Amino acid sequence: xxxxxxxxxxxxxxxxxxxxxxxxxxxxxxxxxxxxxxxxxxxxxxxxxxxxxxxxxxxxxxxxxxxxxxxxxxxxxxxxxxxxxxxxxxxxxxxxxxxxxxxxxxxxxxxxxxxx
Amino acid sequence: xxxxxxxxxxxxxxxxxxxxxxxxxxxxxxxxxxxxxxxxxxxxxxxxxxxxxxxxxxxxxxxxxxxxxxxxxxxxxxxxxxxxxxxxxxxxxxxxxxxxxxxxxxxxxxxxxxx
Numbered sequence: 001x002x003x004x005x006x007x008x009x010x011x012x013x014x015x016x017x018x019x020x021x022x023x024x025x026x027x028x029x030x031x032x033x034x035x036x037x038x039x040x041x042x043x044x045x046x047x048x049x050x051x052x053x054x055x056x057x058x059x060x061x062x063x064x065x066x067x068x069x070x071x072x073x074x075x076x077x078x079x080x081x082x083x084x085x086x087x088x089x090x091x092x093x094x095x096x097x098x099x100x101x102x103x104x105x106x107x108x109x110x111x112x113x114x115x116x
Numbered sequence: 117x118x119x120x121x122x123x124x125x126x127x128x129x130x131x132x133x134x135x136x137x138x139x140x141x142x143x144x145x146x147x148x149x150x151x152x153x154x155x156x157x158x159x160x161x162x163x164x165x166x167x168x169x170x171x172x173x174x175x176x177x178x179x180x181x182x183x184x185x186x187x188x189x190x191x192x193x194x195x196x197x198x199x200x201x202x203x204x205x206x207x208x209x210x211x212x213x214x215x216x217x218x219x220x221x222x223x224x225x226x227x228x229x230x231x
């Protein structure tokens with residue numbers, strides 16, 4: 001079965017500094033990878049995805065992610081963090097159910113805290 | 117833009133009650149999902165529906181059922197609520213077959229407390 005791991009429960013960064021939220025994956029075949037963000041008391045919002053092509057994927061709100069096949073990683077990055085980026089971030093991988101339909105398998109989430 | 121609406125943001129119910137959580141999407145998506153979100157566990161898939169009246173149990177279906185009588189509406193039912201069902205419940209939708217790797221669209225969630 002496909003899975004993703006987010007090794008850090010929390011990441012702290014100062015505003016203006018670069019940020020990285022880590023994700024590693026375990027899949028059979030080519031991975032379809034996603035990042036979502038959840039602000040307090042809200043649902044998940046899609047940030048970006050990797051399907052194929054360039055290893056550096058650009059998404060919403062200035063975020064990008066780097067797909068690294070040799071390290072089986074898909075880390076989320078932003079060059080300059082904002083206080084408003086403070087939220088819960090989820091990495092996910094597409095899995096195909098035994099009935100042929102697709103679902104997402106989520107990591108446990110990483111809380112990002114950006115201090116002023 | 118896709119809109120997934122969950123009817124209640126916060127809900128407090130008592131043990132043993134039958135609880136209905138409602139979700140409506142406005143984009144004619146075939147697939148709809150119910151997740152529960154718990155700290156340290158991420159999101160876990162409860163039920164999935166791929167069309168009207170079609171449903172599949174997924175990772176943690178015990179104590180839950182679902183209803184999909186219309187394409188736009190997917191209801192999660194707690195048959196007899198228990199305190200271990202206190203959680204955040206998230207509904208999502210996804211178009212079927214149009215593009216590989218389409219992202220799921222989520223509602224804002226229902227925070228359910230069972231007393």
